[in-house]
Amino acid sequence: MSTVVPPHPVGQDAAVGQDRAGGTARGRRVGAPGPRPRRAATWVLVVAVALVLAALTALVQGDQRSAPAPLDPDSTTNSGSRALVRVLEQQGTPVAVVHEADRLPTDGAAGDTVFVADTAGVLDPAVARRLARTVAHVVLVSDDPRVLDAFGIRLAPAGEVQDGDTVSTASCGIPAAAAARRVSADGTAYAPEAGDTDAGLVLCAPSGSGPDRAWGLVRAATPAGDVTLVGTTAAFRNDTITTAGNAALALGLLETPSDGSGALTWYVPTPGSPDAAPTLGTLAPPWVPSLLGILGLVAVAAAVWRGRRLGPLVVEQLPVVVRAAETTEGRARLYARAADRTHALDTLRIAALRRTARRLGLPRSAHVDQVVRAAATATGLSDRYLGAVLVGGPVPDDRALVAGAEAIDAVEEAVRVATGGAPARRRAPSSGRGRPERHVVDGRRPPQPTDQGRADQRAPDHQRADQRHDDQHRPDQHRPDQHRPDQHRSDQHRGADS
Known part of the structure; x- marks a missing residue:
């Protein structure tokens, strides 16, 4: 198996080669200044500004403390005594x-x-x-x-x-x-x-x-x-x-x-x-002013740090178009985070009922029981099984959720085939031994089609019509999904004659 490597843009071949040989950062030319010196200069500037502010604050507070009060008996200023x-x-x-x-x-x-x-x-x-x-x-x-x-x-x-x-x-x-x-x-x-x-x-x-x-x-x-x-x-x-x-x-x-x-x-x-x-100054502990100053410096440093990390503001074009797949994935993550398996499977059941009713030609106001009976008539599956798949009840664990989703998919596939639609090309989930799993709902497996039914599904329409005509005129056939030994022998003789 070979891998095709796209050519590098003009002017980057040497840089890429040197990156591989010398271990430089990918996508950056050798000798180009990186972000580290700029970041260090920013922090040096922040520290310098903080020191200047601290010095000015100390000078102002020192002047306020050293200034004598009016009528101070030891003051020689104009307001002293x-x-x-x-x-x-x-x-x-x-x-x-x-x-x-x-x-x-x-x-x-x-x-x-x-x-x-x-x-x-x-x-x-x-x-x-x-x-x-x-x-x-x-x-x-x-x-x-x-x-x-x-x-x-x-x-x-x-x-x-x-x-x-x-x-x-x-x-x-x-x-x-x-x-x-x-x-x-x-x-x-x-x-x-x-x-x-x-x-x-x-x-x-x-x-x-x-x-x-x-x-x-x-x-x-x-x-x-x-x-x-x-x-x-x-x-x-x-x-x-x-x-x-x-x-x-x-x-x-x-x-x-x-x-x-x-x-x-x-x-x-x-x-x-x-x-x-x-006053507020006398009631507060002596370490409060220092703590407030430190918190102010931390706030400034955090603003600089996070501001550079987030980058400049970008104005988003409105209205925003969100893909349907993103909305579906988001709702799925919410259901998974809340462990609401029943709600998640109910969403799939409701959607399957709508599609099944539409495919069977039922009105949108049709009751769930009508949809189940119509699907049973079209597919040959039992009403009880279809009711368990399309209506069901609480979902106890993730395994039951996956089994229910696969059963819904199988029922929709059966309805699609029964109504004359082409079967979907889907890969059957494997159980680890090379054999496809059977969907189990409420401890019951769906009725499996016979070999004759599979042959009918694979045969063209005119061959299936001839086969049904032969079956109707054969006196020794009582059930369409079972074959008697004498029937197999007659089929073999016909094959030999042909």
């Missing part, structure tokens, strides 16, 4: 800077002052209520309504003042503000909410007029003493402390008695402190 702290220390007022609520004073000394710089809005209202009960003088910088309510201040932030003007405080009921006479108005202004009154409050540093009137300094009584709400934070900043009477206001609010009977605590709550209001 290092200048005020130095002046206080020079005048004999030591400043204790704390960031944790458990380090706040709790003895309730008459001269104690706590400056709460809650510029980030993270002060816990529970800590505010504790300060109101235990500290004699509280200077508060906060615009959180929950904190204001904890101190008993029935006001709400009305807006920000950023015009750079100063306001008079000479007639203010707060001694430190009256001594300053005039302070900067920049900061937060407070006003009563709808339905609330300012009874019991000392209001100073007004801004606006009429219904828009608000105040930058507010004093209210507490169980332990008083609290002064400062909205004009320019008095504590390094860049504006020397404006007008800002320094006098800040020193007057924060100075302690000269006899040393009190102390000043500068409290700066931070988002990471235990008393800070819980």
Whole structure:
């Protein structure tokens, strides 16, 4: 047996020969760049981009962490308060800077002052209520309504003042503000909410007029003493402390008695402190940001990897034509996966009944029993056997499914031959010993045609007509499918005479 090898296209003979000799990839010229260097370059680019993004993220987070908060007592920036702290220390007022609520004073000394710089809005209202009960003088910088309510201040932030003007405080009921006479108005202004009154409050540093009137300094009584709400934070900043009477206001609010009977605590709550209001960042474990970053890099790498594997998008022409064979094979796989043998064989039975009825000339509305009886009359097979093949019942296993399909095929072949159609040339399934298998349905074999019947099927039409005529006029023949010994002898004598 020889095999014909098609000629190679022009320009590929050398490449194919070298592929066989040197083991290079099939269908690729020797020396041509393969996909491996390109893939390696892609991964190098992905890793480089990931490293750059990680470095930028670290720099941004580092800048955010290193940036001091406004009114930080150790900050020398414009928004810090290092200048005020130095002046206080020079005048004999030591400043204790704390960031944790458990380090706040709790003895309730008459001269104690706590400056709460809650510029980030993270002060816990529970800590505010504790300060109101235990500290004699509280200077508060906060615009959180929950904190204001904890101190008993029935006001709400009305807006920000950023015009750079100063306001008079000479007639203010707060001694430190009256001594300053005039302070900067920049900061937060407070006003009563709808339905609330300012009874019991000392209001100073007004801004606006009429219904828009608000105040930058507010004093209210507490169980332990008083609290002064400062909205004009320019008095504590390094860049504006020397404006007008800002320094006098800040020193007057924060100075302690000269006899040393009190102390000043500068409290700066931070988002990471235990008393800070819980946020998503504080509630999450510390490894969550790193995990999210790693997952992001993995997602990018997976997108690059799968994107190259899948290739570009292809627009499919519509409508899509699906071959009938593909649909049949797909349904067959579904039946096989679900092990639904009965449904699969029922599909074959229904199709065989339709074809049999059409071949026998029956209408489409014919009942199954009519089709079975007509097929039995045409083929000579029993009604019971045909009913078992074309109707049947549950299929227990794959062997029964194959046997049922072959029996249906045999019945259709018998109907085709009985109605004058040419027999289909099909190879009988072998049982392994060179003999064709017989279809068994419900434990019964179909009736087998006799030798005379096979001869009738092979003989031409006019010979079969003559044979039937002889059979009808032969007195010693009682059954067409059986031959008596004397009949065989007469056939032999006729053959000898001829």
